[in-house]
Amino acid sequence: MSFFEYTEDGHVIAEHAGRRAIDTQVPMLNLVPGAAITLTGYSISWPDLWKGTLYYQTRQTVETVPGVFADYFGCSTWAGLVEQEWGPAEAAPNNLPDIAIGTVPAGTDYLEVWVTLTRTVNPANILDLALASNFPEGLPVKLDGHSCVVEEFGGVARQFEFVLSGTSVLLRRYQSVNALGGIVQPGFLRNNPSGAAGNAEFFYPGTNAPVDGSKYATHGQRIQQLGPDKDIPTHRPPGKEWGSSNNVPCSMDMTGISYASTWTGDIIIKPGFIDAP
């Protein structure tokens, strides 16, 4: 049995097989396929992170035979990420402005968002591990909640989201690095002390990544490791040689080490109306 009924207060009810299939007091989700925003091969990108260089020098004294000691010297260098927050509300140079990707009809109060993305620019490693992705790469995802923490590991995180602002749909991005030094304990304080004979740690500043001994740096990708080499006390940072004029320091060249990240794929956003309060 199916019938339509007009109620005294002006509503329409359609019953079918004993249930209310339509009741204008109870809005269904209306999706407007003709107003969908379709982006094909679209890239969502984040820039490189602010980073300096971590420099470790080591000296290990080993008793090679009873009563005979030898010193072994080594070094290792790492990209060192400093604490930072990026997003649309952050001041330059950490501002990531919203990106307008399309418009939807007036009155839209719901977005059905489908994304199919693959990471096409991989950020550099965190302690030899890829910056973990949380996105099912290459698979269709209905983005309930409109947001996605697309990468997160070791105190480094990235998020994108779609925002309905009036009749505009905005792509919003964030990226963040913590101030706690990531997942190495004890953390690496951003000191740059004078040269020394023994074990020492130095932080070499980068762009927007100053020396600051009250704060930590997060270990990123390894740049180089040398040694341990016996009786060759040369693995000291430039300008801080000790015991030799023929210094062979670990490289601090970060050419090619970038934490920029890009995810590319298809995005379909279908506007809707459910008469949200």
Add this chain to the structure above:
Amino acid sequence: MVYVFMNDPATGRVAVFEENGTSGDPEDPNSVRNAPLNDPVTHLTRTRFNADFDYYQVSTDTSGIAIVHPATPGASTVVATAPSITRVGQVAKSSINLVAHGLPYVPAYMVVGPYGGLIGQSSLIQTVAGVGVRRVSPYATSTHIGLLDVGISSASDLPALAMTYRVIVFKQPVADSAYMLDIDPDAGVFNMGYGKWRGDLKQLRQSKLADASPFDVPLGRTSDIRGGVSRTVLADGTTFTSPNYTGTFAGSPSIQCSVE
């Protein structure tokens, strides 16, 4: 406020809408008061049904899907020896099939968690201070609705986690009828929009009539990052916060829905 049911054979549209004022002939599908019938996009907020639009009509609604998310073993890995640098923790990913949808296309879906709200993309569902976190991300394939499970441990194991999910799969609307409006009580048929909308199927709608098993649908973001980590606030308000999160995210508006 008066709602009307109307169709226009000239355009093939059938609609249920709130009248756009009182101007014009009530029986003229092109009068001002009936403008939502043939111009539903402009009059979106007055529309309750229009054959031009799509509706979430239920193909399957499966509750009680019990999943045990696997433990992520702890790890301490020496990554350098001069000096010795030890990385604690590891990342373990697994793909979990929640339900086989049985449809010949990738359907729309909703995954409802045990707390009564939708599970949004990359939602935290487990945070253990000093140990690790777990997040899940729903997805669809040509055969299944699934979850990507990402567990991150520390030197200690992130324990396994038992969860129960509900998955609602929605039918893709297809105009497969010759009739703009087809009401045949004897045959139990009630279709509109050339079959795109079927009266015998449950559909997603606001939950206002003491419906069974309502759930909360987010209308904005469910996650935030700050301090290099994240917080999830599900649509029902359930909150998971990674240790050392430094933000203030308190969630987005949501709406309670049901499929009836």
